[in-house]
Amino acid sequence: MSKNIIFCGVGGQGTVLASKLTAAAAMKENKHVMTAETIGMAQRGGSVFSHMKIGEAASPLIGEKEADLIVSFEPGETVRQLKFLKEDGTVVTSIRPVQPVSAMIGLAAYDSDAMIHYLKKHVKHLILVDADKALKDLGNTKVMNMVLLGAAVSSGEAGVELKDVEEALHERLPEPLWEVNEKALQYMKSQ
């Protein structure tokens, strides 16, 4: 079954690893995978995204209302990508805002509560992740991407199996990091 997934956030948040693990997991099931992502200047604190198509497709870019799933590291970025979501698509998003520097010096205000409100109104299948709480519970500040990915995979909409994601994780990360990352992948299931 083919799946269109968007990973998004702000440069430096670790969206790339989440996207890579999903691709590796899909390939373990012999599925064809394509992605298109932001690289270069935009990575410096800018909006970043990765479009992923699992299954047969000619191009990696997802069109409007074609995404089955959005996995977002930042609520404002979730809203930015929302036009790509299918009517009955699923959104997994962190609720913690990352304020742009321009907002700090008073050039552009950003109301993150309004983003969450908008998402609740427009998304049928919305999974909100309290990243601050999750990272505190897990005692590690660097595994937000795994918490979000775990929630996405558990929703069944990522088109990959958790065991394949874990296997991919083992291939990419050194053994001492496995346990905390696996716990992070399972975190939202236990909530």
Add this chain to the structure above:
Amino acid sequence: MHTEFLMGNEAMALGALAAGVNVAAGYPGTPSTEILETIAKRNPGDVYVEWSVNEKSGMEVAAGAAISGARALVTMKQVGLNVASDPLMSLEYIGVKGGMVIVVADDPGPISSQTEQDTRTFGMFSKVPVFDPSSVQEAYEMIQEAFDFSEKYHTPVFFRPTTRVDHGYESIEIKDPGEYRKITPEGFVKDPSKWVIFPRLSVKNHALIEKRNQELTAVLSKYERNLVVPAAGRYQDGCRMGIATNGISFSYVMDAAGENHPAIFRVATPFPFPEEKAVAFLKGLDEVLCIEELDPVIERALIFLCGKYGLSVRIFGKMTGSVKTSGENTVDSVKADMARFLGEPEKKEDACEDMPALPVRPPVLCAGCPHRASFYAVKQAMKGKKTLFAGDIGCYTLGNAHPLDMTDTCLCMGAGITMAQGVVHVEPDTKAFAFIGDSTFFASGITGTINAFYNQADITVVILDNSTTAMTGHQPHPGTGRTIMGDIVEAVSIENVLRGIGLKTVVTLDPLDLDKAVPEIRQIADEPGTKAIIFRSPCIVKYRPHSGKSHVDSDQCIGCRKCINELGCPALVLDGKKASIDASQCTGCALCEQVCPVGAISGGGHNE
């Protein structure tokens, strides 16, 4: 064969290795950089790889290897080709012996470039054949074909991916190292009648090139990647419309087409244009829509062929206003273009009137970036003076953003130093500073500095030396003393280069020490002639500092926001009415500690 999940640039590199490339050179530039890095990383051991000092050097190194019978690769981004165009134009006239592929990554949008120039047009101008891949898998296979083609016709060839192919990933089938071709170069054979360009040789070869390129229009009509996808579904019978496309747009067209579409002509070699194939496609059609990014290359070629062969087909595209004339295509833009052309109902956009204003996120200098300190120091030193701050190409172009606002001009690599001279010749009372990075200085800043010194221009050249090529992902350069292959070599000293030119004032400063830097800058700015300041402090992404992190004592903070309003550091945030530091971003550069008027910030590593 095995399957790997590869970036387009990685796929091109592995394709070149599979084709038996012997020598690979290039200069970093988004979206092309990862090609050469992958050649270095996956080098089976016998490939010579170098980061050249600039694209012209890379082109000439590759040309030398190719006329020695080696298979040569040179990589660059589209504006890099401008720098390398001098050797290229002449190289086409003398030709090559070993296959030579010039990968030029175009950047529709543009996403990270100054221009939206089209290398297909450059192919026509330089008479160099162009290969235009549509996907990662195809890029892998096509670059191998491009090497064979180059060798067969003794011409360098362009391989021209765009950003979405360069930076797209795909799980693709590739060869194992054991299946790579092995090329043993014959070596350079002296023959001045062949390798020394003189007008007599040019006259002879120009005629041969024109003849060959015309013959290639027939040869390339048989190239299976120039293809016509027959009409399908409800368009199968009697439809007299067609779509002509190329590159990533072809992939968008195929995704958008679904089961019902008219005939689709995909052009893989825009120059020489596959004429016979195109004429076969045009015959029987009344109207054709061209969907391509950048220049209307296919559109012009089809209009030309309609004239040449007396075909009565209307060609629509950018020149008829049927599609947008600039910017990147997307799946959605292509869908809309096709629907309009075919008279199908267009999907209506849902009005999202209640959507809240989205955060604006222009790229910014990283927290702790030494460039911020350099710009701030010069800004402080020059307060109230008539100034010009000429910028250049690199991370430090981001010095244009508020609140720093320290980039008055930016044109192309190296232009800041020379443009500043033009400004002071018009307005001699201006204190002109030309900011340039270390890698950019080596690439194209040295000539401009000599020009300033020779012509006695009163400017201050400011070299922002962070010991790496940061913007494109931290490539080594001549000043780092390391090569792409990891060899340790003698580093080129920027100070020695400047003193060698003749500059008397060459001062190296630590930008993170404001108290010392600001008065020095003031003094140097007042000296006549060409002077240089080198701000030396390593890139914090490449060389993570081990200093403590700064923190704000909220009891002492008076909430004046000076740190936030003057530095624009992403780690400095407002917590209620007081400043606060995001510890996960702070690198402890301590610049804010030096800016705080009441000494409320401490803990950073620099001045301890």
